[in-house]
Amino acid sequence: MQHPGAVIYASAATAVTVAADPGTIDIFGVTVPVIPSLVGVLAVILVRVMVITKSKPNIWSYNLALTGVCLLGTLVTIVDHRLGPGSSFWVGVGFGALGVGVIEIAKSNFASALRTGLQTMFRALAAPTDREG
């Protein structure tokens, strides 16, 4: 009779062999498809290159941070849904466009008005009143 441990080991080895795909790499136990991930990353960069926000110099820090978030979202979606390369392109374009939209909203007059309004409100709340003390 075969030892139970050997049976478990054999089945585990089979599972690993079945899961291994030449187009994927394992990062901390997560199977990442190489080509769809590369396509997604390039799609995000493509959208960010096409729509570069020309504004004050410190906008670059926001640009870089938001691009990083877009890349993360794209990669998570591609890995989670096991997308093909063509679908990954559109996911990357979507996340890139989302980043562009967030930056444009942040630059708009609405965001400035909102920021000023919130600052005024917080200053008024923080200011000492006659009832205190």
Add this chain to the structure above:
Amino acid sequence: MTNASAAVLLEHANSPYPASFDGNGILFATALFSVTAIACLSSMIAGWMARDLWRDRFTIHPKSPIFSFRLIVMFVGVVGVMRSGPEAAYLFLYNEPRVTPALYQFVLIVKRLSDTLSIVPVVAWMALLTVSYAGIVHQMKACTYISPDRLGPWPNLVRPFLVLIIVLSIAFLVAIGK
């Protein structure tokens, strides 16, 4: 469907690319690069012109040659997007593992509609050019000479060149990954 077209479709039934590419990945990659690059660059041009038109809406009169020129170029960009964008979507989503038939049908409907409706911006820019050609040429002749930038035109071409390189990489990666 005739027997001949059915035979062609059956011959390429196992190919990851549409039948018109004869199973050739290089042909698919170059076609994908072409339509995607045209769509990207056209959308950049159309957006640029639309932004300038909107920015100068109170200072440039609609009968001005500058307004006509920008509108013509914007319509040319719109034609590029309408003709190439849905075609690129069709090629990207062809034979994808997670694409539902409903989504693919939607892409095909958009492709059919944009093929038909693209006559509108084409006629618009041709009509605008015909109407305002004399005014545009007159304005160009009246313009004084502007000395060129010391660095030449190259700094302005960096972004389109980057777009071309990225799209080329994407097209070949998608063709390999299909």
